[in-house]
Every structure is written in C-alpha cells, then in structure tokens.
Amino acid sequence: MKATEHPFYHHLKKYVSFEDTDFPKILSHFETLTLAKKEIAMQAGNPCNHNYFVIKGCLHMYFTSENGAERTVQFALEGWxxxxFLxxxxxTNTDFNVQAVEKSQVLCISNEQQELLLKEFPVLxxxxxxxxxxxxxxxxxxxxxxxxxxxxxxxxxxxEHFPEFAQRVPQYLIASFLGLTPEYVSEIRAKNRS
Structure with a gap:
C-alpha cells in the first residue's frame, strides 16, 4: 500500500501538514495488530503502555464493577x-480493559515510541x-x-447522532455505555418501532 493510501495518513493530514516522504518514518514508530473479535488488547491491573488507533473495526474500553458487571466507558471506530490516557x-497500571468488538486492525504505539515520534516530528x-x-x-x-x-x-x-455505533455495536454494549440495562434498551426499541 502506498503511503498516501493508508487510512492513518489521511487521518493525520486532516489535522497537520507533513511531507509525504515522512509518512513511512512516522509509521515506523507503530506496530500493526490484528485483533480477533473479543480479543483483549489492554488488560486491567497491568501497565498501560500503548495507545491504539483503529484502522478497521471497533474497540471498546470497559471496567468490571465490584458486582462483576462490565461497564463500557468508550468506543472507538475507524479513525479513533x-x-x-491518564x-x-x-x-501506571490501568483499571480498564480494551477489547475488540469485532475483528479489528489497529496501530499501536508505546510510550517510548510516542516520545521518539514527537521528538522526530514536533508537528505531531x-x-x-x-x-x-x-x-x-x-x-x-x-x-x-x-x-x-x-x-x-x-x-x-x-x-440518532451515532448511527454507525448503533448499527455495529451489540445492544448490550450500548446499554452498558449509556448506563442502561439491555432489557430497558429492548423496551425502548420496541416502543419506538410501534
């Protein structure tokens, strides 16, 4: 794939300017990962050493409450x-898990590589x-x-405002993200269909 065809190239260009010839050098600071559906990329209780950029697919970040319920706090689709972050x-160790909602391809950058990237390309x-x-x-x-x-x-x-999530993310995860029960979401959906 040519640099100018890479989804991350287009994402970066929306926010900053750089020479096209620099993109392979920028990309060299990242690792490309393919995650299977439900595969964990980051696990609670472990050091948070990586930041993930979604090229294709969908991830969610969640924590497990004291009663064992998973509470989704964020989603990420392509370009997110x-x-x-803290x-x-x-x-430090994270309290959150990052898991693939569907088969996903992500760019992953470590703390160390991000520091090197920013020194080499201050515009970033x-x-x-x-x-x-x-x-x-x-x-x-x-x-x-x-x-x-x-x-x-x-x-x-x-x-209404995030139809791409509503179409791709299972309802139980949307319910978790919004602080609702899956049963309540089913009631709302049934009510709005009639």
Whole structure:
C-alpha cells in the first residue's frame, strides 16, 4: 500500500501538514495488530503502555464493577484513538480493559515510541493535543447528557447522532455505555418501532 493510501495518513493530514516522504518514518514508530473479535488488547491491573488507533473495526474500553458487571466507558471506530490516557501518560497500571468488538486492525504505539515520534516530528505534538482535546470534549458532553436527559432520551440521542455505533455495536454494549440495562434498551426499541 502506498503511503498516501493508508487510512492513518489521511487521518493525520486532516489535522497537520507533513511531507509525504515522512509518512513511512512516522509509521515506523507503530506496530500493526490484528485483533480477533473479543480479543483483549489492554488488560486491567497491568501497565498501560500503548495507545491504539483503529484502522478497521471497533474497540471498546470497559471496567468490571465490584458486582462483576462490565461497564463500557468508550468506543472507538475507524479513525479513533483508545487508551486509558491518564495511565498511559503516567505510565501506571490501568483499571480498564480494551477489547475488540469485532475483528479489528489497529496501530499501536508505546510510550517510548510516542516520545521518539514527537521528538522526530514536533508537528505531531499539535496533532495529539488536538486529538486529546476532542476526546476530553466528548467525555464532557457525555456527562452533560447523563445529567440533562432521561434514560430514554439518552438512548435515542445516541442512536440518532451515532448511527454507525448503533448499527455495529451489540445492544448490550450500548446499554452498558449509556448506563442502561439491555432489557430497558429492548423496551425502548420496541416502543419506538410501534
């Protein structure tokens, strides 16, 4: 695949400028992983050493509550990043798991490689700052919806504004992400079909 055909090349170009000839050098800091459906990429209790960029597929990040329930906190489709950003930054253990929702191909960069990448290509500091700002803003919006909307409104808003997730992600994971039960999501869906 030519550099200019790579999905990550196009993603980077949306945010920063760099020479096309530099892309192979940028890409050399990453490892490409293929994850099977339900395969764990990052496991709670272990050091958070990697940040994941989805080329193809879908990932979700979740924790397991004291009662054993899995609580999804984030999803990532093509063109999205996913990691425990705080643990990644601080090089500490994570409380979260990252798992493939479907067969996925991801770029993976370690703490060390990201530092080397940013020294070699300082323009990517701006890229990562922008990505982190977008991720933080999305988290704030989610919190606002939890406070402002009813449970039914939260579900309807999510499926209306993020149809790509609603079509690809199993309902039980969407329910977990929105703080709902799968049974309640089924009730909402049945009500809106009639």
């Amino acid at each position: 990043w996913l990691t425990d 643990a990644f930054q601080n090089r 500091e701006r890229y990562f700052r922008t990505i982190y700002q977008i991720a933080y803003g999305a988290s704030l919006i989610k919190v606002k919806y939890v406070y402002d909307l009813s449970k039914e409104e939260i579900y309807l808003h999510f499926t």
